[in-house]
Amino acid sequence: MEILKPAMAGTLESSDAQVTVEPGNGKIQLSLQSSVMNQYGRQIRETVLETLERLEVQSAKVTVVDKGALDCTLKARVECAVFRSCGQSAANIPWGGAVR
Amino acid sequence: MIPRPKPERFRLRRTMMFMNAQKPGLIKDAYIYGCDSIMLDLEDAVAENQKDAARFSLYHALKTIDYGDTEVIVRINGLDTPHWQEDIRVCVAGGADGIRIAKCESANDVHTVEAAVEKAEEEFGVEKGRTLLMAALESPKGILNAYEICAASDRLFGVAISGGDFRKCMQTVFQPDGVDMLAARGQMLVAARAAGVQCFDTVFTDLDNEEGFRAEVLQNKAMGFDGKSLINPKQIRLVHQVFAPTEKEVIQAEKIVRAYREQSAAGVGVFTVDGKMIDIAFIPGAERTLKLARACGMYEGDLV
Incomplete structure (x- = not known):
């Protein structure tokens, strides 16, 4: 998917993460802040990058502010932000396909 | 991925606790409270501009979190909104046990949802008939049509009354003795029993009024309800106590x-x-x- 416009999903509440995506310059630039950076920083980064790869996002500036979200929440927030950026978040989501 | 067993149409449902599907902090450990069913809400608890986000969150919760024996029902948005079709797709794809139809007013509403569920089961390769339904009656018309709603589908396991909306329609407010909803509760119970489905009472929203809550639960049991909708885990224990046999x-x-x-x-x-x-x-x-x-x-x- 191509990131067309800036979009955000998620909140700064505990157990959640706020993900922002913006059009990139040909690669993925990930900036991550987390309340559990020392323990889980690497895993969070991997989950975010894997999710972007599954959605075939190749160029984007991605900002994640994590408040101790589980992997399933991180995935949900990244996906929602990407689909919102393409104006496709409201219907016909490929559940079980690219979103899984 | 957690494969859930095939839902049972008639099982014990004393307590059904509402949870906002958009709040990760709530849905990740909802099963620990020991209610019989949890009701992940895509409707009123989710703001209009977060309906899409709630579905992503719901999908991954359904696929990832092991809810064990707790039944997982999803309340979808009303048929008069642009959201309900995608709500049904995500429920079926995620493998929810059942779907609660909000503001149900006729057998036709049940059939409309059933057709969409069947289509989604086909789309996502889910066994036909797996996804159960329940209907929320929230208006005088829903109560008057209770029997046709209860008898509308083999997937339908029960009906629930929704007090907030119903009292508004009837131009009344909560009464401690339940007289505000006595006729509606009675009619819904008769219809549910006649059709052989379960019947659930509305939520009690005043969390600090323990005596009022107890009185309402005792009345629910005396009237023959199968269970009650709840908004807070601290309400579960009392309902289980009251509904327990001697x-x-x-x-x-x-x-x-x-x-x-x-x-x-x-x-x-x-x-x-x-x-x-x-x-x-x-x-x-x-x-x-x-x-x-x-x-x-x-x-x-x-x-x-």
């Missing part, structure tokens, strides 16, 4: 079921237990008591 009822039920099995094996249809006439008509009630007793930790035998 020890005497459990002993009696056990005697009846045991005697019935022995007698019918010997070719006898009607007999007495402790001086009371018993025939096949008493068996479903007695078995229900034993199942309830088992769920409450009061019965460990092998009759049910």
